Amino acid sequence: MRFARQLIxxxxxxxxxxxxxxAIKIVIPAGSPEDKELATITAESDAQKRISLYQEFLKxxxxxxxxxxxxxxQLSQQYLSAGDTARxxxxxxxxxxxxxxxxxxxxxxxxxxxxxxxxxxIIDYAAKGAAVFHSISTQAKPADVSDADWASHVNQEQNSxxxxxxxxxxxxxxxxxxxxxxxxxxxxIEKFTPAFPKSEFEQPVSxxxxxxxxxxxxxxxLEAYGEKALAANPDSxxxxxxxxxxxxxDPKQAAKAITYANKVIALEGPEAATADxxxxxxxxxxxxxxxxxxxxxxxxxxxxxxxxxxxxxxxxDPQAQQAALFRLGYAYAKQNRKAESVAALQKAAAxxxxxxxLARDMLSKVNAAGKK
Numbered sequence: 001m002r003f004a005r006q007l008i009x010x011x012x013x014x015x016x017x018x019x020x021x022x023a024i025k026i027v028i029p030a031g032s033p034e035d036k037e038l039a040t041i042t043a044e045s046d047a048q049k050r051i052s053l054y055q056e057f058l059k060x061x062x063x064x065x066x067x068x069x070x071x072x073x074q075l076s077q078q079y080l081s082a083g084d085t086a087r088x089x090x091x092x093x094x095x096x097x098x099x100x101x102x103x104x105x106x107x108x109x110x111x112x113x114x115x116x117x118x119x120x121x122i123i124d125y126a127a128k129g130a131a132v133f134h135s136i137s138t139q140a141k142p143a144d145v146s147d148a149d150w151a152s153h154v155n156q157e158q159n160s161x162x163x164x165x166x167x168x169x170x171x172x173x174x175x176x177x178x179x180x181x182x183x184x185x186x187x188x189i190e191k192f193t194p195a196f197p198k199s200e201f202e203q204p205v206s207x208x209x210x211x212x213x214x215x216x217x218x219x220x221x222l223e224a225y226g227e228k229a230l231a232a233n234p235d236s237x238x239x240x241x242x243x244x245x246x247x248x249x250d251p252k253q254a255a256k257a258i259t260y261a262n263k264v265i266a267l268e269g270p271e272a273a274t275a276d277x278x279x280x281x282x283x284x285x286x287x288x289x290x291x292x293x294x295x296x297x298x299x300x301x302x303x304x305x306x307x308x309x310x311x312x313x314x315x316x317d318p319q320a321q322q323a324a325l326f327r328l329g330y331a332y333a334k335q336n337r338k339a340e341s342v343a344a345l346q347k348a349a350a351x352x353x354x355x356x357x358l359a360r361d362m363l364s365k366v367n368a369a370g371k372k
Contacts, residue, residue, distance in 0.1 A: 024101035126172035182215035284313030300334035
């Protein structure tokens with residue numbers, strides 16, 4: 001667990017993002033009664049006694065904003081160490097309410113949320129911390145500071161705050177990836193994207209967004225998001241495949257599906273059959289989608305060779321291969337090639353997966369049609 005760095009200089013406790021802004025730091029004057037009492041509490045070895053001492057400290061210095069905020073924050077960490085995450089979150093939020101722009105407290109709260117496995121709170125704290133980080137460059141320059149000195153100062157503050165920013169970025173991405181509910185996952189992504197522009201996780205987050213929208217069965221939203229992602233990264237194979245599959249479902253957009261599937265095939269190269277497993281799978285799915293798009297255009301003759309290629313490439317992925325076999329069986333049936341249709345459908349029907357029932361139903365229809 002990562003917590004805020006604590007800077008202690010001869011009794012002065014300073015937690016600061018930017019030296020020019022009093023709103024985002026906690027300062028307790030060196031040698032003050034609060035400072036001396038905090039030193040005594042810190043020296044206490046018994047964790048439960050430390051909690052009691054901090055509680056008494058809060059009562060004694062209830063009128064001091066820095067003292068209360070610092071004590072609340074320390075109580076949050078004490079309760080977290082004791083495994084009481086509910087109280088840890090409560091006291092941390094109290095400290096954050098007093099100093100809402102303190103990155104160290106925000107990071108600490110994100111850590112509490114991680115311990116609670118509360119993905120929503122992790123995202124909220126991460127977005128809040130990112131906003132604080134980005135605000136460094138938008139602070140108004142004091143009139144008595146030169147442009148060069150101010151630029152240097154801002155750069156130093158950003159460099160100092162960057163580890164916290166990167167921690168929050170990673171925590172947020174992990175929360176998105178861990179979320180099982182597609183609706184919640186998509187809402188987290190919509191908070192993450194503007195909070196962390198040009199993120200190192202931009203590509204996997206885009207894929208999770210497309211996958212979430214596919215699960216939610218929102219094709220128009222998926223297409224809009226996917227096209228935007230593709231504009232930023234035109235050669236993204238996962239995005240191209242996801243969009244090709246989405247467009248293939250609509251006969252009016254089958255041409256787009258064909259264009260994107262062919263681009264994946266070109267990107268993966270002509271030697272996909274002997275390439276690594278990832279390239280082989282991508283090429284196989286592209287050929288399967290291409291064949292499916294041709295079927296949507298009522299072009300079974302064009303579909304068959306693509307689907308046969310897909311079946312051969314997808315041997316390492318039974319579910320993807322099952323889809324290709326079902327589509328191949330259907331394409332053969334459209335050509336009245338009963339024996340080949342039955343062979344493909346029997347293989348698909350014998351495999352566990354989403355196309356098993358469909359393959360069995362199609363097989364029955366093909367067999368029944370041959371008896372007439």
